[in-house]
Amino acid sequence: MRNMALLMALLAFTMVSPVLYSQSTASQGSAGSAKSQSSARIPDLSGNWGPGGKTVNNWFPDDPRGQHPEKAPMTPWAEAKFKTAHPPFGADATFEAINDPVQNYCDPPGVSRVYLYPWEFKFVQTPDTVYILYEYTKMWRAIPLNKEHSKDPDSTWLGESVGKYDGDTLVIDTIGFNDKTWLDHLGHPHSDALHLIERFRRLDNTTLELQMTVDDPKAYTKTFTGTKTFKASDSPLGEGICSMSESAEFQKRVIDLSTTGKGQK
Numbered sequence: 001m002r003n004m005a006l007l008m009a010l011l012a013f014t015m016v017s018p019v020l021y022s023q024s025t026a027s028q029g030s031a032g033s034a035k036s037q038s039s040a041r042i043p044d045l046s047g048n049w050g051p052g053g054k055t056v057n058n059w060f061p062d063d064p065r066g067q068h069p070e071k072a073p074m075t076p077w078a079e080a081k082f083k084t085a086h087p088p089f090g091a092d093a094t095f096e097a098i099n100d101p102v103q104n105y106c107d108p109p110g111v112s113r114v115y116l117y118p119w120e121f122k123f124v125q126t127p128d129t130v131y132i133l134y135e136y137t138k139m140w141r142a143i144p145l146n147k148e149h150s151k152d153p154d155s156t157w158l159g160e161s162v163g164k165y166d167g168d169t170l171v172i173d174t175i176g177f178n179d180k181t182w183l184d185h186l187g188h189p190h191s192d193a194l195h196l197i198e199r200f201r202r203l204d205n206t207t208l209e210l211q212m213t214v215d216d217p218k219a220y221t222k223t224f225t226g227t228k229t230f231k232a233s234d235s236p237l238g239e240g241i242c243s244m245s246e247s248a249e250f251q252k253r254v255i256d257l258s259t260t261g262k263g264q265k
Helices: 002-041 077-081 101-105 244-260
Strands: 047-051 121-125 129-134 140-144 160-166 169-175 195-204 209-214 224-233
Touching: 101 244
Parallel strands: 140 160
Antiparallel strands: 047 121, 047 224, 121 129, 129 140, 160 169, 169 195, 195 209, 209 224
């Protein structure tokens, strides 16, 4: 009887196993298809991106070239701080008493300002993190995907970033900044309440669009969004190191010479 029961069990298994295998294969195929579809939805931003499109000196949409920097929607705190800025760029550019923190001290340019320099940057996309490598000052960022912000992030030069894909767009949300960088080349300040949203979208094979949304209630009376485009580049990232010794030499041989006529040749 036991042999008969075992035979019946084996017979039943051989009859059922093809069905189970078929279901398992279909399930795996469905999962693989879903994974493939998920991967297909991730935009390919890889490669090097450099200057392209119109010149942008700040993120105010009404004045991208910075011809009227004083008209930015600043709070009284930001306006007072802006009046003390002596930038070497824009409508108020000067070589006298420059206090640009990047120019003077090789401070990091910050997240919003780094894209305004005519230097390249590169995306490296992995399943859980997107890395952005910047040619200028050899700065880099690691943006974890589908994570929440810390409850109380430290105040840092580049802030705390988290990212996600929204259709064909990479969205990066950053908070936790210190207030030591300029928002742009023109000397517009920001506070430690700065909140940036970067939206990267590939318009075609050779064009990348960045929409930068700035929200800083301590410094600006409203949220605003500026746009800049970049072009694909085949050249490798070069050496864009900020050197205090080179800055001092440039100050002596170029800036002092142009402002006083007494610089050394």
